[in-house]
Amino acid sequence: MAPSTGSRTRVNRALAALLAATFLTVTAAACGDGNGRRSGRDGGGGGHSDDDYDDFDDDDFDDDDFDDDRFNGSSGGGTSSGGTGSTPTADPAQRAALEEAVAAYVAASFVPAPDDAAGLLSQRCRDLLDLQAFTVELLGAVDEHGAGLAARDIRPVITGHTATVSYGVADIPALAVEGEPWIRENGEWFNDGC
DSSP: OOOOHHHHHHHHHHHHHHHHHHHHHHHHHHHSOSSSOOOGGGTSOTTSOGGGTOOSSOSSOOOTTSOOGGGTTOOOOSOOTTOOSOSOOOOHHHHHHHHHHHHHHHHHHTTTOHHHHHHTBOHHHHHHOOHHHHHHHHHHHHHHHOSSOOEEEEEEEEETTEEEEEEEETTOGGGOEEEEEEEEETTEEEEOOO
16 A cells, blocks of 8 residues: 555655754764864864964964954944844955855755865865765755755854854755854855864
8 A cells, every 4th residue: 555645745854854964964973073063273173183273372263374354354243234233244245255155065065066065165174074975965965855956045144254154955944054154264165064
């Protein structure tokens, strides 16, 4: 006896949610230490000792080769017009560059083009990445949801050289992303969510 349409729909939804959770879990496992720590710079390990980044100037930034808005004319603080006081302002060019990088990452992920998607990861994440596992996950996501999906409703919050970004992928709720970390390295934005 064939399953009912309602039963198949529930199974498909459960599989989509499982695939999305697996994709995020495997990506985190391939890129991070599994403890929710984002980088070696914030004491989370990430494959680097704190000594690798310490610039000995007692500020919170222990890496002097990033672009900091304090030095390029943007305040990096304050609020956007009409805001509630919690959203930092950002240089419109940096916001546009970040939105473009997010869109490129999602597009590369759903071709899939694993090398291109991996190239949009931060150096720290690339250092930790298992490209084979990453490729398998991208292929699985394309098999489940289809190729050619695009990011939509990209909402970045930029603070200095870091940002968190929330966005949707096509119209698939299971693929929605909230608060994904991004970092600016050598003037370019990279996904730091490993």
